[in-house]
Amino acid sequence: MDHVDKILAQWRRERPDLDVSAMGLLGRFTRLRTHLGREIEKTFTDHGLTSASFDVLAALRRSGPPFQLSPGDLLATTMVTSGTMTNRIDQLEKAGLVERLDNPDDRRGVIIALTSEGLKRVDAAVSAHVANQHRLLSELSPQEREALDALLRKLLAAFE
Amino acid sequence: MDHVDKILAQWRRERPDLDVSAMGLLGRFTRLRTHLGREIEKTFTDHGLTSASFDVLAALRRSGPPFQLSPGDLLATTMVTSGTMTNRIDQLEKAGLVERLDNPDDRRGVIIALTSEGLKRVDAAVSAHVANQHRLLSELSPQEREALDALLRKLLAAFE
């Protein structure tokens, strides 16, 4: 009987016409997402980052040397709007973690490049982040983690 | 090979020291959450609501007649700060969907009451929302939904 079960019991009493099984699953999903998000955020805070800034730095880092991508490339990996990406890059540039370079091939565009400080920061952050992610899933056995991943993959495939 | 697999492949190439299995699961979780959240939001928009306002109206609705709770009660069910709740109530009050009543037992506090318009609105919205939730999970079989719910429940229990 968790928090979500109590909510479902209330709905069954007040609106017995509703089939609340999907609401239970999605309610747990949402609450879990909030808890996980807050825990993950803490690790980034320890490294002077946020989820938002880490997403951008991580995309640059894992793209490999020379750690440069266009804002459009970054948009494609991050599920945010162009205005949000402009803002993220502005913040990271102010913090000295990335810089905007002229794009020699397209004068409309720019190239976002990780600075050496940005590289150091993201490498440290990702190590801590990965360790933290394992901690957050440590309640599940390896088999359970695999089953959960497979189910999420299947559901996600419907959207992408 | 979904979007998350591509990200993991990049990390394996650039940072082979990292065990990215947890990152895969959590990455799918996060992307799925974004897709689901956007789809759910659309249904609320159709009813002149947002997830935020629906959360409040739904808590009042499922509490049963007389559809009244204190801001503190609402806080306990919604995982937001008191400032956020004040703002949500302000918006709903402006929209005529709830009203603030004096709390006769505690002059510090107020009682938030669903208006008749609020009741109509949330009853219509929750019906559409439940139908939409089933649609969003229709890619999974009943067995898969049950398995997913059980795994989410187990993981959520670690936080609540």
Place this chain on the structure above:
DNA sequence: GCAATTTATCTTGACGTCAAGATATCTGCG
């Protein structure tokens, strides 16, 4: 080769959220 369209990025204004703190009231203890 030029006009029309598309593309890449940035700007603007509005929201929703949070952390920290303010205010008013209640409660328990001496």
Place this chain on the structure above:
DNA sequence: CGCAGATATCTTGACGTCAAGATAAATTGC
């Protein structure tokens, strides 16, 4: 009874996000 600490709610200021649209440059098709 009266005061210290707890509690309920609201205020303030800062962020991150989005939708819509602006700007400038590249591309397409005639």
